[in-house]
Amino acid sequence: MAESATGTDVPSREQSISSEFSQFGEKAKVAFTKKNRLKVMVRREDLVDIATFVRQKLMFDHCTNVTGTDFPKEKELEITYHFGSTDGAGLRGMILSLACRVPSGDPTLPSLISIFPSADYHERETAEMIGAIFTGHPKLGRFMLPEDWSDIPPMLKAYRLPGRLEAE
Amino acid sequence: MVAEQVGASASEQKKQGPASGRDGPGLSILVGKAKEVIQQAIADPITYLANWGRTYSLWPVHLETACCSIEFGAVSGPRFDAERFGVLEAFGSLRQCDLIVVHGTVTRKMAPRLRMIYDQMPEPKWVIAMGACSITGGVYFDSYNVLPGVDQVVPVDVYVPGCPPRPEMLVDAFILLQDKIRNSNIR
Numbered sequence: 001m002a003e004s005a006t007g008t009d010v011p012s013r014e015q016s017i018s019s020e021f022s023q024f025g026e027k028a029k030v031a032f033t034k035k036n037r038l039k040v041m042v043r044r045e046d047l048v049d050i051a052t053f054v055r056q057k058l059m060f061d062h063c064t065n066v067t068g069t070d071f072p073k074e075k076e077l078e079i080t081y082h083f084g085s086t087d088g089a090g091l092r093g094m095i096l097s098l099a100c101r102v103p104s105g106d107p108t109l110p111s112l113i114s115i116f117p118s119a120d121y122h123e124r125e126t127a128e129m130i131g132a133i134f135t136g137h138p139k140l141g142r143f144m145l146p147e148d149w150s151d152i153p154p155m156l157k158a159y160r161l162p163g164r165l166e167a168e
Numbered sequence: 169m170v171a172e173q174v175g176a177s178a179s180e181q182k183k184q185g186p187a188s189g190r191d192g193p194g195l196s197i198l199v200g201k202a203k204e205v206i207q208q209a210i211a212d213p214i215t216y217l218a219n220w221g222r223t224y225s226l227w228p229v230h231l232e233t234a235c236c237s238i239e240f241g242a243v244s245g246p247r248f249d250a251e252r253f254g255v256l257e258a259f260g261s262l263r264q265c266d267l268i269v270v271h272g273t274v275t276r277k278m279a280p281r282l283r284m285i286y287d288q289m290p291e292p293k294w295v296i297a298m299g300a301c302s303i304t305g306g307v308y309f310d311s312y313n314v315l316p317g318v319d320q321v322v323p324v325d326v327y328v329p330g331c332p333p334r335p336e337m338l339v340d341a342f343i344l345l346q347d348k349i350r351n352s353n354i355r
Contacts, residue, residue, distance in 0.1 A: 145313065146277040154312040161312060 013090065014038050017058060024050065031099065039080075039097040044109040047100055051112050054083055060096055062086045063116035066123050068130035070157045075104045079132050081112065081119070102132065111137040129155040218354045222292065223346045224254040226267040231285060234272025236299035239332040248335040253342045266293050267345075270322070272332075273301040273308055274315045286322045294349070296341050297324045300331045307331070 014033050021028045027046040031039040042050050054060050060083040069078045081098045085091035102109050111134035112119050126132050127140045131153040134140060142149070152159055160166065208216045232240070243250045244257055259265060262285060274282055286295070297318050300306035305316035318324065325348060328341045 144277075146275075151312075159312065161310065 011035055013094070017094075017096070020058065036093050037095055037097070039099060041099050041101070044100050044102055047098070048110050048112070048115070050098065051081070051115050054096065054098070055115055058096070059087070059091065060085045061116075063112065063119040063122070064095065066119055066126050068126045068132055068155065070104075070130060070155065071101075072104075072157045076101045077104055077107050077130060077132055078102075079109060079126065081116075083116075107131055108133045108135055110135055113137055129153055131156065215354050219350050219352065222266070223349045226253070226255050226294070226342070226345070227259055227265045228255060228257060228267040228269050229262045229265045229285060229289065230257060231268060231282070232271055233274055233278065233282075234299070234301060236271035236301070236332045239335055239338060240269060240271055240298065243335045243338045248339055250339070250342065253339070253346070255342055262289055265289055267296065268293065268322070269296045269298055270302045270318045270324075272299045273306065274318050274321075275313045276315055277313065279315050279321050282318070283321045292354075294325045294345055295322050296326045296328060296338075296345060298328045298338060298341070299333060300329060303327050303329060 014035065014037075018030050018033045018038055021030055021040055024046070027042060028050055029041045031041050040050070062084045063081060064084045065082040067080050067082070069080070071078060079100050079102065081100075083096045083098070085094065100109055109132065111123055113123065113134075113136065120137075123134045123137055124140060124143045127134055127137070128143050128145055145154070151162070205216075242248060244255075250256070255267070266289065268286055268289065270282065286293070295318075297303050301308060301314070302318040305311070305314050308314040309316055315321070326341045326345050328337055330337055333341075
């Protein structure tokens with residue numbers, strides 16, 4: 001068993017999956033490896049290739065969630081895809097995360113709906129709440145917010161509730 | 169076993185007649201209420217009759233907005249029976265209802281629909297705001313999508329605090345609303 005950065009033992013399953021990403025070299029950087037959790041940073045140009053690899057070779061077939069984080073200091077959005085496996089008993093309990101950083105001024109990245117159909121609603125929600133644009137998605141638009149929403153996407157750090165006094 | 173004994177002793181008391189010393193304060197309250205009822209009935213019988221009819225048959229709309237509706241379901245169940253107050257949820261459409269209980273969180277997307285349902289009910293109608301979320305927005309007060317208080321879209325008669333309120337508190341709310349209706353003028 002290998003040691004992770006925090007000093008605890010990392011199980012061999014996560015270690016072996018993490019080493020599979022080394023074939024991509026610079027395109028995929030493993031951010032951390034923990035028990036049942038693995039996070040890989042990719043660029044948006046390689047996102048579709050690595051997602052195909054995750055589906056076909058690593059046997060993760062269920063896109064559990066798509067979330068976004070706003071980093072206003074670096075002016076970037078980090079869109080994270082979380083994958084789980086529904087069939088492999090060997091992958092039980094494990095969640096693999098692919099994180100992709102896009103600049104806030106141009107938050108476009110390819111949609112993974114053709115590879116993982118379960119990413120459909122999650123991508124719509126992320127597009128509405130944080131402003132990411134998934135190219136290739138058939139139906140992005142007003143989904144959960146009220147029809148007369150005219151403000152910036154509410155999950156950005158710059159969002160302020162209208163009519164509230166802010167503490168300085 | 170205990171219930172049977174208590175019930176038997178109560179019926180024995182009744183058989184002894186109203187002048188027995190055991191009834192005490194209960195009897196005087198009963199006589200006071202009877203006096204009140206007779207006064208109202210003689211003074212303004214139409215109002216009294218109309219209010220009597222409205223009080224004891226408050227039919228709520230099936231508008232379960234959020235988690236407080238589970239407590240409302242418990243109130244409609246056999247333990248905290250709401251039907252003994254006339255509040256029964258078995259009806260055809262909302263045009264036959266006169267009470268709307270707003271259970272819980274109302275989002276800004278739901279607010280116009282809530283108003284639409286309130287407008288479709290015929291007069292007279294009353295609103296009970298149940299739970300912290302419908303009084304002030306509750307836990308979600310700072311949310312971008314939650315209405316901070318349902319009294320911004322509908323006029324509320326009774327507020328029931330709690331998250332969620334105990335079923336007994338909702339029963340108390342029905343009784344408060346019945347008191348309010350009984351003492352109001354008909355238009």
